[in-house]
Amino acid sequence: xxKDAVNTLLEGLEKQLGFKLYxxxxxxxxxxxxxxxxxxxxxxxKLAGHAHIQTTAHYYINTSRQDKEQAVALL
Numbered sequence: 001x002x003k004d005a006v007n008t009l010l011e012g013l014e015k016q017l018g019f020k021l022y023x024x025x026x027x028x029x030x031x032x033x034x035x036x037x038x039x040x041x042x043x044x045x046k047l048a049g050h051a052h053i054q055t056t057a058h059y060y061i062n063t064s065r066q067d068k069e070q071a072v073a074l075l
Contacts, residue, residue: 031060 003023010021027048034044045056 026059031056032062035060 006023010023014021030071031044031048034047035041035054041053041061044060048056048060050056
């Protein structure tokens with residue numbers, strides 16, 4: 001799908017929903033959720049089209065507040 005088609009689709013949805021949608025947020029959510037579900041970083045990196053796995057790690061490995069609280073609760 002071409003980026004212009006995506007932008008046109010999102011503009012229509014924005015009018016219906018009443019708030020701004022950002023295409024990159026969908027990408028970020030997709031990659032972050034894959035990692036949280038245990039999909040290997042190398043696989044997510046390839047799906048994202050990154051040339052270097054470090055790029056994927058930098059942008060998509062993030063620890064949520066809930067993850068941090070659960071980690072502390074293990075103590």
